Structures are given as C-alpha cells and as structure tokens.
Amino acid sequence: MGKPTGFIEINRKEAIEREPSERIHDMNEYKERFSDEDMKEQGARCMDCATPFCHIGMDIDGATSGCPIHNLIPEWNDLVYKGQWKEALRRLEQTNNFPEFTGRVCPAPCEGSCTVAINDPAVAIKNIERAIIDKGFEKGWIKPREVEYRTGKTVAIVGSGPAGLAAADQLNQAGHTVTVYERSDRAGGLLMYGIPNMKLEKDVVTRRVRLLKAEGISFILNTEIGKDISADALRENYDSVILCTGSQKPRDLPIQGRQSKGIHFAMDYLTESTESLLNDNTEPEITAKGKDVIVIGGGDTGADCVATAMRQGAKSVNQFAINPQLPLKRTEDNLWPAFPKVYSLEYAHKEAKEVFGEDIRQHAIQTKAFITDGQDGVQALYTVDMEKQKNDKGLFVYDEKKGTEEVWPAQLVIIAIGFEGTESPLLDQFGISSTKGRIDAEYGDFSTNIEGVFAAGDARRGQSLIVWAINEGREVACSVDEYLQGVTSLPTVQTV
Incomplete structure (x- = not known):
C-alpha cells in the first residue's frame, strides 16, 4: 500500500490550521485542507504492513484502538497516492456513512494504532479521509441514491x-x-x-x-x-x-454553592452558543464576555467550552482536570497499538496559550465549593490539589494534598464532567x-x-x-x- 519506502522518505504533515490569534475572532472551522499533492504524499506513507491494525476497532485498557467501523484505510490511502480519488471515495463509503463528520471530529484512534506509529508519527489518516469526502462533494460525485424497491415496512x-x-x-x-x-x-x-x-x-x-x-x-x-x-x-x-x-443526562457536581447563578452544564452552554450563531449571531444568554471562566472537566467537551469562551471574549479561562498531566511519551503500560495517552495541546489550548501565554489546564485539582457573591451569583471556586496513588488493594485513589487549598475567581463556571x-x-x-x-x-x-x-x-x-x-x-x-x-x-x- 502506498509507496513501499514512503514512510521512510516522507515526514508526516499535520493538518493546516489557521493562526490561533486570527481564528479566535470568528466561529469558522480552524482547520484547512491540504493540496492534492500533499495528500498524495501523505497517502504514500501508508506501509504494506500485512496486518493493518488501523482498522481493528477494539477496546484496549478502556480506550478504543483502531477504527470501530473498520474503514478500509490502507486501500483508500493507496488510491489517493495513485490519484484515483473517485475510487477512494467508493471504498470510503463502503464502511462510513458520514466521513465528513469523522474526518473533522473523530479523535482518530486509527492513527494511534497505525503501524508506522510504533516508531514514527502515524499516517495522516484523518486528514486524508476528510480530503476524500470533501473532494467527492466538490466534484459532484456524491448524489442522492435512488431506492428502487420499497418493502412497505x-x-x-x-x-x-x-x-x-x-x-x-x-x-x-x-x-x-x-x-x-x-x-x-x-x-x-x-x-x-x-x-x-x-x-x-x-x-x-x-x-x-x-x-x-x-x-x-x-x-x-x-x-x-x-x-x-x-x-x-x-x-x-x-x-x-x-x-x-x-x-x-449530564453528570452534576453537587457541592456547596452549586445553586449559585452562573454555573451551567457544558451542553447547555455549547447549545446556546451554536443557536445564537445560527440565529443571526444574536447574543446568547450564557456568555463568557468579560468574565473569569472556569471549565470543570478535562475532556474534549471541556476543551470545546474553552474555545467557545475565548471567542466570546472571556477575561480569563482555566480548565480543571482531576487526573494528573499525561506523560510526553507512551509509558510501559500504554504501548502500541493502544490509544496513546500522551500530553498534547488541543486546538482550544493552543488558542488560550496564544492569548494568556501558558497552558490554562490545571491538573490533579478538585473543586470543593462554589463561593457566591452575596447575591446568589458565583464569584469564585475553592479547590485543593490531588495526588493519585495506589491504595493497599492496588487500586488508584485520589488523596487531597494538605496546604494546597486555593481560591479561583470565576463569574462563569461550566461543568463538563461527562454524562x-x-x-x-x-x-x-x-x-x-x-x-x-x-x-x-x-x-x-x-x-x-x-x-x-x-x-x-x-x-x-x-x-x-x-x-x-x-x-x-x-x-x-x-x-x-x-x-x-x-x-x-x-x-x-x-x-x-
């Protein structure tokens, strides 16, 4: 698949992103397409690896490894390398109903289990997938399919x-x-x-x-x-x-001061933001404009809330995570082809770092109470640092670290700790x-x-x-x- 020596000769190219300082002023997509020539080169990096783990689609250590819909990844990588885009689209559509969605928002577990990724950066599978489907729409290859027979059911x-x-x-x-x-x-x-x-x-x-x-x-x-x-x-x-x-049904944080105004669930916040955008940019009721914002929850949804708050003109933004910061490289208990649990800056964190000069994520921290302003509005968060360690049964537990209590100003708090x-x-x-x-x-x-x-x-x-x-x-x-x-x-x- 691809060029036999492509993974040796060609380096991975990351997705083209608009500059953080530019994109935080609008709500448009922050990623841009590669050229056809760049995509051809990236497709050439796909190895003839005999057993392609990129589409195994299974859980390893609680995280997905490989593609759960078993996309025919090596096949359409090879076809893109050869310039056969229309045939690549047909292979992609065999397994994936909506590549334009997954090519944009899927976390790409396929890349974590790519064979090239054992020693080098993975093949740019997600970007190639998006390029194929976008070209299909642009060229008019994707048209309504006629259903010839109706069952009556x-x-x-x-x-x-x-x-x-x-x-x-x-x-x-x-x-x-x-x-x-x-x-x-x-x-x-x-x-x-x-x-x-x-x-x-x-x-x-x-x-x-x-x-x-x-x-x-x-x-x-x-x-x-x-x-x-x-x-x-x-x-x-x-x-x-x-x-x-x-x-x-969102997971709540029922601690002291939870009834305070200015504390919202992530989906309510994100939904209202999108509604305001689609309704002629009307001002949303929940807004970060001019406020100190804290997002509780270290996942992708929390990052989306950070990015949204940045675009609404937040005074400051912090994101709290209960887990410690991830390592820079895979550890011995997180070997390929498991999903790589390593430190990275998501798009929202890159933007926040551009504005505030540092990574705004706070790791191993727990919110103990919401502090009100005396008029039922949230004013600050009271937190303590946590230490992750094994108990006498060999299970990981979190213990509070004495002397690490802190108060963080916040007039808007977003709870993004799952469902x-x-x-x-x-x-x-x-x-x-x-x-x-x-x-x-x-x-x-x-x-x-x-x-x-x-x-x-x-x-x-x-x-x-x-x-x-x-x-x-x-x-x-x-x-x-x-x-x-x-x-x-x-x-x-x-x-x-």
Whole structure:
C-alpha cells in the first residue's frame, strides 16, 4: 500500500490550521485542507504492513484502538497516492456513512494504532479521509441514491445524532420507509448543537441531512417523543422503533454553592452558543464576555467550552482536570497499538496559550465549593490539589494534598464532567429497562425488552465516540432489517 519506502522518505504533515490569534475572532472551522499533492504524499506513507491494525476497532485498557467501523484505510490511502480519488471515495463509503463528520471530529484512534506509529508519527489518516469526502462533494460525485424497491415496512428513529442518521441511511437503502424524530429545531443531534462550529461547520451537517431527505428519509423536528407524541402512538404507527436518543443526562457536581447563578452544564452552554450563531449571531444568554471562566472537566467537551469562551471574549479561562498531566511519551503500560495517552495541546489550548501565554489546564485539582457573591451569583471556586496513588488493594485513589487549598475567581463556571446516561422519562413511557442510565440491549442484537423496539448509540452504550455511534447505527439497522424481513441484506460492520 502506498509507496513501499514512503514512510521512510516522507515526514508526516499535520493538518493546516489557521493562526490561533486570527481564528479566535470568528466561529469558522480552524482547520484547512491540504493540496492534492500533499495528500498524495501523505497517502504514500501508508506501509504494506500485512496486518493493518488501523482498522481493528477494539477496546484496549478502556480506550478504543483502531477504527470501530473498520474503514478500509490502507486501500483508500493507496488510491489517493495513485490519484484515483473517485475510487477512494467508493471504498470510503463502503464502511462510513458520514466521513465528513469523522474526518473533522473523530479523535482518530486509527492513527494511534497505525503501524508506522510504533516508531514514527502515524499516517495522516484523518486528514486524508476528510480530503476524500470533501473532494467527492466538490466534484459532484456524491448524489442522492435512488431506492428502487420499497418493502412497505415503516421504521421510526428517535434521535438524529450520528447513530440515528446511520441507522436511517442503512434502512432507507434497504427499502424501508424511515422517519426520524428530533426534539430540536434542526437535525443532527450533538453534531448540530454539541460540537462547536469551529470544529464542524453546520452547513456540513445540513448538507448531509438534505441528501438523506432527497433519498427518501423523513425528518420531523421540534417533536419530543413522550411529550408531543406518546410512545404507544409511535409503536402503533410504525413496524419498528429505534431509540438513538444519546446519553444526554449530564453528570452534576453537587457541592456547596452549586445553586449559585452562573454555573451551567457544558451542553447547555455549547447549545446556546451554536443557536445564537445560527440565529443571526444574536447574543446568547450564557456568555463568557468579560468574565473569569472556569471549565470543570478535562475532556474534549471541556476543551470545546474553552474555545467557545475565548471567542466570546472571556477575561480569563482555566480548565480543571482531576487526573494528573499525561506523560510526553507512551509509558510501559500504554504501548502500541493502544490509544496513546500522551500530553498534547488541543486546538482550544493552543488558542488560550496564544492569548494568556501558558497552558490554562490545571491538573490533579478538585473543586470543593462554589463561593457566591452575596447575591446568589458565583464569584469564585475553592479547590485543593490531588495526588493519585495506589491504595493497599492496588487500586488508584485520589488523596487531597494538605496546604494546597486555593481560591479561583470565576463569574462563569461550566461543568463538563461527562454524562450519566439517557433521560428516563422517555424510557418510562416505553417501559424500557435500563441499567445505570443505559438501555438494556445486547450489542449485535440491539433489541430491548419491548417487542419491536431497538436501541443503539450512546443511549445503549453510554457516552462514546462518533465512530462507535456510526458502528451501532449500521449494526442496529441489520437487526431491524432482519426483524422486519426475516433476513437482512445489509452489510454488518464486521463483514464489509
């Protein structure tokens, strides 16, 4: 695959990014495309490695390694190297319904398990993927596909995130009549409102939704199942129902002062920011303008909140993480092909460093209390440093370090410490059984305890990656197709 000696002769090129000092003044995407010639060179770095670990798609030590949708990565790398872009697109579309999404926002576990990455920087898989799909749209190669035969069976999908859209796409191509219900005013789920515009511009999402509509999928927006339409009515009107509602119940931080004004969940903050952008740049109610901002939570969602606060004109920004700072290189217990748990500066942190002159992340720190200003508004955070160590049972625990107490000014606090699971009112209406916020439905089967009702994505699996959502959307489509027809003609993720 690629040029036999390409990985020796050619260095990896990182994605082209607009300068942090420039991009913090707008909400446009911060990454730009490589030239075709650069992409050809980067594709040439793909080794003929016999066993390509880049698409193994499995969990190692609690993190995903390789591509869960088993993208045919070496094949389309080779085709890009040879300049055969249209054929590369066809290979990419065999496994991935939405490469324009994954090529922008997936954390690329494929690159962590790339064979080149054992000793050198990985092949630029994610950038090549994006280049292929973007060229496909630009050249007009991607057009609505005509469904030649309709089965007469109907499917309702609740939720229009990547899992719901992938399931809808697959089932529509199988000939079923598919209707997607979304409680927001725009389709896309977290793709639309949970991921900021600078990572995924919203016309990219609406372009795909328009394509799905043109292929025959119906979208009903501003409609909440269990409120606007009962679960019973949905089951009566459709032959099957798929719940792809995501894991949207945020994990809270119930400590002293939590009731103070100015403390918000990350999704509320990000959603309102995107809504204001899409509604003619109206001023959002939750804004960081002129405020000291603290984001609690060290993950990608927290970084997105940092980037958003920067663009809103925050006075200062800090991001708190309970975990210690990651090492600069892989440790002995994090060897290839596991996902590399190493220190890096995300786009938001690069921007903050440009403005404030340092990495704004605070590691191994715990918030003990919110301090109010005497008028019910948050004024500061009271914290203590933490030390991670093993207890007498060999388990890692966090202990407070005496004498490290500190007070941090903050008039806006964003809680971004993850999600507890799917929201329960909908499940109660259906009578769906769940465990710790996750719908009880076995992977590979996806059926719930209610006849004809299936579940997939974060609602079933818990908070996860976009590629796992697409994986589950494709797989649940196979199960529903077999339920409706007695047999399925859809390809499973495992056998593409």
